Amino acid sequence: MERHVVLVGLPGSGKSTVAPLVADALGLPFVDVDGVIVRRMGMPVERIFGEFGEARFRELEREAMADLLAGPASVLAPGGGWAAQPGNLEAGKARGLIVYLMVPAATALARALEGTERPLLAGGEGLARMTALLLERESSYRKADVTVDNSGDDPASAATEIVRWIRRRGAG
């Protein structure tokens, strides 16, 4: 069976930075799942949220992940909300190893604000919002096969830890 590696965690947890490093080390393709949705819809994530709403985005996200999980082995980085939607984590586990990239809410926020537009954090009160997201989602993230601390500024060492763990599991 094709085994994927799926990185989950808050926006700003480092999924899109760590996943390509893991993919390189394992010789697998890396897929940024938001990127797939954006290409399919021909518009950025914030516009999908604005025009069609979050519920529609979650459907698009579930479909994109289902398609990718059915394809050849890869390292997948879905957006931070994917893992917390009912049924998604189970679908991922059936086809891959799930890695939770753990960071405190404040670290996630500082990193997320440096990056691209994030509709769920728009409107200020970012730390309260990120803390609420973590509270809402942590029990889902914790169902991952392994948890890796990515709170330091060293994505390469988080990637190395993930690759070692995968090799110990005999899956890479």
Ligand code: S3P
């Ligand atoms: C979301 C995270 C985003 C993106 C969308 C919703 C979330 O991806 O999918 O804005 O619900 O946490 P990142 O985790 O890559 O920021």
